[in-house]
Amino acid sequence: MSVDVVQLAQDLTPYATTAITAYGAAVLARVEGDAADAAVSFGQRVLRRLTGRDTPDNETSAEQDALTETVSELAGTPGDADLAAVLRVQIRRLMTAHPDIAADIAEWARPAAPTTVTITTSGNRSPAVHSNYGTINTGDSTT
Template sequence: MSAEIVQLVEQAGPYLTTAVSAFGAAVLTRAEGTAADATVALGQRILQAVWRRRDEAGQAELERVVNEAADEQDESYTAAVLGRLLRRALQDDAELRAELAAMLPAQAAGSVTITASGERSIAAQHIGTAITGDGHTAPRP
């Protein structure tokens, strides 16, 4: 798999997960203007770009996969399912890769993107101690 596809999937992943979490499979057919925020809107545009390039059977498969991802409570599973879906879509479609690259915000050289989404999620580039959940006490130095 090309480095370009890997990079596009990594960049698009948080947008896809957020859009599917917000709208479920309706993200594929929902009017774009109704998206709650920029992250959801971009994830929706990416999924709809994949949707438009598929035949009827491919659209049914995409809808099934998105439904499955939306029903899943484990966000890492959802991200993995959507990442696999996007990698397959990008593999043989140079036009889709170009369209997606144009949609995604350009990353500055050396920049780092960190995303946390979901209840009690945390994200950090560098972290000492992070505790989530109930009934924990901070470790003693």
């Protein structure tokens, strides 16, 4: 099976960054049994596989060590888009150097892609709601 590592790296990076944002540098040490949502759990699993943390001997390659370092850096500044891009490139390089890892991860079922929701409200008595399936009552006409 031939794996498009560029596309796979693009697909996996949001999961990895979601897990890093949720757990910081501890993301590689956490176990999958933690109460985490599906995207974070999947991101943790991907990062453990990519960094070699899921192997019994914990022997790692130079690409895996570089990725681990980037995970630590990104954990310190989770909103850094440049570091997220570096993470994506390093994931791609690692999977190119280790096609067996890429093929393994490519077969994993993925949860819904992680998303970021921004809700903005302004004005007196303006409700801030992500999803609403009914009426929103802000009260009478007083301010």
